[in-house]
Amino acid sequence: MAVAAFSPEWAQAFKDEINNSPVYRVAGQGWKWTVGLVVEAEPDRNFPESRGVVMDLHEGEARDIRVGPPEDAQACDFVITGTYTRWKQVATKELDATRGMLQGKLKLKGDLPTVVRYTKASQEMTECTTRVPVEWPDET
Amino acid sequence: MHDPGARGVAGRDVSTTVEYADGDDASAFAQMLGGLVEANVSSRPEKRRDLDNLKARVGFFVTDIGEAVTLDFEGGHLVVRNGLQPGRDVTIRADADTVMQLSNVRIGFAGMPNYLDATGREVVAKMLKGQLRIEGLVGNLTTLNQVTRLFSVAE
Numbered sequence: 001m002a003v004a005a006f007s008p009e010w011a012q013a014f015k016d017e018i019n020n021s022p023v024y025r026v027a028g029q030g031w032k033w034t035v036g037l038v039v040e041a042e043p044d045r046n047f048p049e050s051r052g053v054v055m056d057l058h059e060g061e062a063r064d065i066r067v068g069p070p071e072d073a074q075a076c077d078f079v080i081t082g083t084y085t086r087w088k089q090v091a092t093k094e095l096d097a098t099r100g101m102l103q104g105k106l107k108l109k110g111d112l113p114t115v116v117r118y119t120k121a122s123q124e125m126t127e128c129t130t131r132v133p134v135e136w137p138d139e140t
Numbered sequence: 141m142h143d144p145g146a147r148g149v150a151g152r153d154v155s156t157t158v159e160y161a162d163g164d165d166a167s168a169f170a171q172m173l174g175g176l177v178e179a180n181v182s183s184r185p186e187k188r189r190d191l192d193n194l195k196a197r198v199g200f201f202v203t204d205i206g207e208a209v210t211l212d213f214e215g216g217h218l219v220v221r222n223g224l225q226p227g228r229d230v231t232i233r234a235d236a237d238t239v240m241q242l243s244n245v246r247i248g249f250a251g252m253p254n255y256l257d258a259t260g261r262e263v264v265a266k267m268l269k270g271q272l273r274i275e276g277l278v279g280n281l282t283t284l285n286q287v288t289r290l291f292s293v294a295e
Contacts, residue, residue: 099205099236104168112175113183113293119240 002133005088006039006051010132011065017128018062024128027121028060033114036073038081045138047084060121078110088136091129097122157181157191161221169207173200174220176243177211177290186251190290192216196283199224199231202239213287230283231275238263238272246294253288 003009018024037053052073056064073079080097082090086105089095098119100106108115115122158174160166166174180187194213201208201224210225211218224231234242245263248254255264266272277284 096236098240102169102172102202102207102236102239103205107168111179112172113179113243116176116240116243117293119237119244 002135005047005084005091005134005136006053006067008067010134011053011067013132014129015062015065017131018057018065018125021124021128024121024124025060027118027124028057030059031118031121032058033077033110036076036079037087038070038073038079039087040070040081040083042084042138045084046140047137078108078115080106080108082106084138088138090126091132091134093130097126157216157218159217159219161219165222166220167207167209167222169200169202169205170209170220170222173209173211173291174218176293177218180290180293187290190286191218194283194286194290196229196280196287197225197227198283198287199228200239201231201233202236203233204235211287229276230280230287232272233275234266234272238266241266242272242288243291244294245288245292247289247292251285251289253285253292259294 003013035055035057037055039047039051039053041048041050050070052068052070054064054066054068054072054076055062080101082100082105086095086100090097090100090106095105097106101108158178160170160174162170177191181191182188191213192215195215196213198211198213199208200211208222208224210221210223210228212221212225232239232242241259241263244259246254246257246259248256254260263272267274274284
C-alpha cells in the first residue's frame, strides 16, 4: 500500500526496507553517524512546508528514522539538502544521488571522506527508497 | 555541496591548502574534489607530504554528467578550476560511480595503490572496458599514484 511522501508512515516503510537489505547490512558496517535529509518546500507542487528526515544509522542497521522539522535534520552529523522535486527524482530513480551531489542538485554537509568511503551504502539506501510505494502530493 | 572553506578576495575562494579559481561559481564537482583533498591532507600527514611534492595539472571529466574540473597541484597548494583547462599532464575520464570508486582504492605496500583487492580489480576492469580512461599515463605514473593517494579515503 502506498504511503504519503515523507510522512511518518513513509519513514517506517523506509526503515523496514533498509533493515531488510542484506546489501546495506554489509555496506553500512562501520557507519555510526546520524544523517539528516532536508526536503525543501515547493508550494507549487503541493508540498508547502519543508520537512526533515532524521536517520539514526548504526553498523548496517537503521535504528530509527523519523520525520520532523527541517531543523532536526540540519542538526545531524551529515545533512543532505534538496528540493521536494529532487528527492522525488531520487526516489523514482530519475536522479542518482551521487550524480545529484556532483551536480549540486543535492547539497551535502559533513565529512566528505567518510561519505565517499560509504558510497555503496548510500547507493543501497537510495535503492531502498525506490522500493517504498509512495503517494506524491503533486500527483494527487 | 561541501563547504569549500574561507572566502578570499577578488572572488576567489582561499583556504590554506585549496583555492577555488572560480570563487562562488566553483561547481559542485570542483568543491567536492577540492574538499576531499583538503579533508584528507588536514587529517593525514602522509597525504600532506604528497601534496607538498606534487606539481602537475590534472583533469577530471565525469562522462555521464558532463562535469569537468582541472586541478593545479602547485607543491603544497591546490588550485581547483571549473572545466578542462589546457596543458594537462593527466586527464581522467570516467562516470560518476567510477570517480567515487577511485577514491576507495586502498593504498598498499610502499604507498602504491592496491589494484589487487576487490575495489582495485573493479577499477582495473573498468579501465580494460574503456569505462575509465586515463590520458597522459605514460610518463606520469608517479603523478597518478600521488593523485590516487591524495584522493584515497580507504582506511
